[in-house]
Amino acid sequence: MRVAVVGAGPAGSLLAWRLARDGASATLFDASHPREKPCGGGLTAKALPLLPPAPPGDPLPVRSIEACRFESGLGEQVDMALARPVAIGARREVDAWLLRRAVDAGAVHVSERVTEVGATGGLRTSAGRVERFDLIVGADGAGSLVRRTFAGATPPARLTMAAGWFAPGTATMTVRFLPGLAGYAWLFPRPDHVGVGICAPLQSQPTRELIARLRDLVARAYPALADEDAQPYAHTIPSPSADPASILEIAGEGWALVGDAAALADPITGEGIYYALRSASLLADALREGAVSRYPERVLEEFGRELLTAARLHARFYAPGFTRRMIRYASRSAAVRTILGELVLGDQGYTGLKRRLLRATPRFALEYASSLFQAA
Numbered sequence: 613m614r615v616a617v618v619g620a621g622p623a624g625s626l627l628a629w630r631l632a633r634d635g636a637s638a639t640l641f642d643a644s645h646p647r648e649k650p651c652g653g654g655l656t657a658k659a660l661p662l663l664p665p666a667p668p669g670d671p672l673p674v675r676s677i678e679a680c681r682f683e684s685g686l687g688e689q690v691d692m693a694l695a696r697p698v699a700i701g702a703r704r705e706v707d708a709w710l711l712r713r714a715v716d717a718g719a720v721h722v723s724e725r726v727t728e729v730g731a732t733g734g735l736r737t738s739a740g741r742v743e744r745f746d747l748i749v750g751a752d753g754a755g756s757l758v759r760r761t762f763a764g765a766t767p768p769a770r771l772t773m774a775a776g777w778f779a780p781g782t783a784t785m786t787v788r789f790l791p792g793l794a795g796y797a798w799l800f801p802r803p804d805h806v807g808v809g810i811c812a813p814l815q816s817q818p819t820r821e822l823i824a825r826l827r828d829l830v831a832r833a834y835p836a837l838a839d840e841d842a843q844p845y846a847h848t849i850p851s852p853s854a855d856p857a858s859i860l861e862i863a864g865e866g867w868a869l870v871g872d873a874a875a876l877a878d879p880i881t882g883e884g885i886y887y888a889l890r891s892a893s894l895l896a897d898a899l900r901e902g903a904v905s906r907y908p909e910r911v912l913e914e915f916g917r918e919l920l921t922a923a924r925l926h927a928r929f930y931a932p933g934f935t936r937r938m939i940r941y942a943s944r945s946a947a948v949r950t951i952l953g954e955l956v957l958g959d960q961g962y963t964g965l966k967r968r969l970l971r972a973t974p975r976f977a978l979e980y981a982s983s984l985f986q987a988a
Contacts, residue, residue, distance in 0.1 A: 613636050613637065613746045613747065613899070614636075614637045614639070614744075614745045614746050614747075615628075615631055615636055615637065615638050615639070615745060615746065615747045615748075615749060615899070616639050616641060616653070616733075616735050616745040616747070616748045616749065617631075617638060617639065617640045617641070617719075617749045617751055618641050618642075618726045618729070618735075618742070618748065618749065618750055618751060618752045618756075618757065618758050618923045619640075619641070619642055619750065619751035619752035619753060619756075619871075619873065620640045620641075620642035620644075620645060620707065620710075620714070620721065620751070621642075621707055621710075621751060621753065621871060621872075621888065622706070622707065622710055622871065622885055622888045622889055622892075623751045623870040623871030623872075623873075623888035623891060623892045624640060624749070624752075624870070624871070624891050624892070625640065625707065625710035625711045625714045625886075625887065626647065626662065626663070626664070626710060626714075626759060626892040626893065627685065627749060627751065627870060627895060627896055628640045628714040628717075628719035629664050629710070629713050629714040629717045629719065629893035630896035631896060631899065631974065632714060632717040632718035632719040632895065633717045633718075633721065634730060634896070634899075635898065638714070638719040639719070639720045639721075639722060639743075639745075640711070640715075640719055640720065640721045640722065641722050641724060641725070641726045641735070641737065641928050642711075642712060642721070642722075642723065642725075642726050642752075643738070643890045644725075644726070645656075645708060645711060646704045646708060647703075647704060647707070647944055647968075648702065648703055648704045648778070648845065649703040649845065649847055649982040650774050650775055650777070650807065650809050650844075650845035650847060651703060651774060651807070651809070651847075651849075651882075651884075651885075652700065652798055652800035652807055652809065653674075653700050653701050653702060653703050653706065653800060653802060653807055653885075653985060654677075654698050654699070654700050654800060654883070654885070655674060655698065655700070655706075655885055655886075656698055656886055656956075656957050656958040657696040657697070657702070657783060657958070657959070658882075658886050658954075658955050658957070658958040658959070659700070659885055659886040659889055659890075659958075660699060660892060662886075662889040662893055663710070663889070664710070664713040664717075666887075667716070669893045670709070670712065672699065672701070672706070672709060673688060673701050673702070673705040673706060673709055673803060673804055674700055674701035674706065674802075674861075675699070675700050675701065675803045676697040676698075676699055676701035677697060677698045677699070677700055677785045677801065678693060678694055678697045678698075679691060679692065679693050679694060679784070679785065679954070680692060680694060680698075680755050680784075680785045680786070680787065680956055681784050681785065681786045681787070682787050682788075682789075682938075682939050682942065682952070683786060683787070683788040683789070683939070684789055684935060684936040684939045684940070685788055685789055685790045685791055686791060686936055688936060688940050688943065688960045689939065689943070690938045690939050690942045690943040690949065690952075691784075692942070692949045692952065692953050693952075693953075694953055694956065694957060695953060695954070695957065696773065696959075697957075698785070698956070698957070699845065700785070700800050700801060700802050700807075701802055701803065702778075702802050702803070702805070702807075704963075705803075710960050712818075722737070723739070724737035724739045724741060725737060725738040725754070726738075726739055726757060726758075726882060726944075728757075729748050729757065729758055729761050729867075730761075731762075731866065731867075732744070732866070733745045733746060733747070733748060733863075733866050735748060735907040736813065739782075741888040742779070746866070747866060747867065747868065747904065748867045748868075748871040748875075749867070749868050749869070749870060749895070750762075750867070750868070750869040750870070751869075751871055751873055751888075751892070752873050753847075753869050753871075753873060754766065754771065754847065754848040754849065754850045754872045754873075754875075755848075756869065756872070756873035758789030758867060758869065758873060759869055759873050759874075762825070762864055762867045762910075763861050763862070763864070763869070766850040766875045768814055768815055768853065769813075769815065769850045769853075770850055770851055770853055770858070770879075771793065771813070771814040771815075771849065771850055771851075772811050772812065772813055772814060772848065772849040772850075772851065772877075772879075772882050773809040773811060773812060773813070773819055773822060773846060773847075773848055773849075774808060774809055774810070774846065774847055774848070774849055774882060775809065775810055775811075775819055775823050775826065775844055775845065775846040776798075776809030776810060776823075776824050776826060776844065776845060776846075777809075777839065777843065777845065778802075778805050778806070778807055778808070778810055778842070778843050778844035778927055779805060779806045779807070779808050779837040779838075779839055779842065780804075780805050781806055781808060781836055781837065782797065782801050783799040783801050783806045783834065783836075783837060784801070785799065785800060785801055786798060786799040788829070788833070789935040789936070789939075790810075790825070790829070791932075793810075793812050793816075793825075793930075794813055794926070794927075794930035795810065795811040795812035795882075795930070796810070796811065796935075796954065797809065797810040797826060797829055797838065798810070798811075799834065803879075806837055808826070808830060808834075808837055809826070810822055810823075810826040810829075811823065811882050814848060819846050820905055821915050821962045823844050823846070826922070827840070849872070849877050849879045849882045849884060850872055850875035850877060851875055851876075851878065851879040851882075851919065851922075851923065852876070852879070852916070852919050852920060852923060853923050854921075854923040854924045855920075856916070856917075858875065858920075859874075859876075859908060859911055859912050859916040859919070859920070860889075860908045860909070860912060861908070862874040862875075862876075862907070862908050862911065863904060863905070863907050863908050868895055868904060868907055870888065870891040870892045870895055871884065871887070871888030871892065872884055874891055874911075875921065876888065876891050876911070876916075877919075878919060878922050879919065879922045879923040879926050880922045880925065880926055880929050880930075880962075881922075881957070886958055887915065887919070890914065890915060891911055894910045894911055894914060896909060897910075898910065900968055905917065916961055917963060918961045918962050921961075921963045922962050925962060938952065951965075951968055951969065
């Protein structure tokens, strides 16, 4: 089977690695390397096992982070140790590492931009190359050409804007919620610099205002990372709606979508690398079994319902006061800190979150009352 993978980000490169390892013909089309993105670049404990083994002499280029700080933006904050480390890397380096693994396994990398795809498996590139494949996979990001051709663009209401810059130095891994913003700012320490960023729903405010707000925040709260001359980056993060149809639309006759092209990112946090890697793995499994038509259903079964739940909870999560209360409670209760830490790691899902919080309520009430007594 000949498979064209359009896009060599985490989803595309992992899929090509899996296909080549299984003996399929995989051709990766991507002319953008090396490139960077303003995302945090975090690989959770769930994401790391999905990666190819690191060969001797070429370790995964990440920094291991064992603690995280949450800030309300209104004075409250909590520092917490993570049960399992998070790995953070520059996307330029992590994506290049994954591409090397795909090529080493036998995938072919064509450094040309795909300009046209067709329903019969035809593909045309910017260099005039014309080829035909049994399957065309869109791994070409939020603005995916493959998605626009076969399924239509992701609606603006399902897009989050992420913007930021990269600053020299180091910092504590920090997530800061901002009043009046249905999103957050972040500091993610990479191996040799810090990713500084902010995200919010695309339609909530112009990108230039989002970047201005981030610059003002950093100048006041994290002056060592302020740099007026830093070139800002911006990109959109697509996610599903609360309707299962927004996930079941990710494949059809002769085509499929993975990662951001499939709009598989967490609607609350914007985290997408795990879902990119997991969707690539599920599609590779479906291809090996000759059951590509079942791929969307498997995504829905494996993790899609978590994303649908997140889409339903988004407005409540960012409602005035919720994140502030969450941080205040976490600062006083080990039970709440544990749950918050597991959310960061991806170990605690949204569908079981309410039951988990209810089970933790007695312990939380005791810990909270004890902390108030001690403060008095």
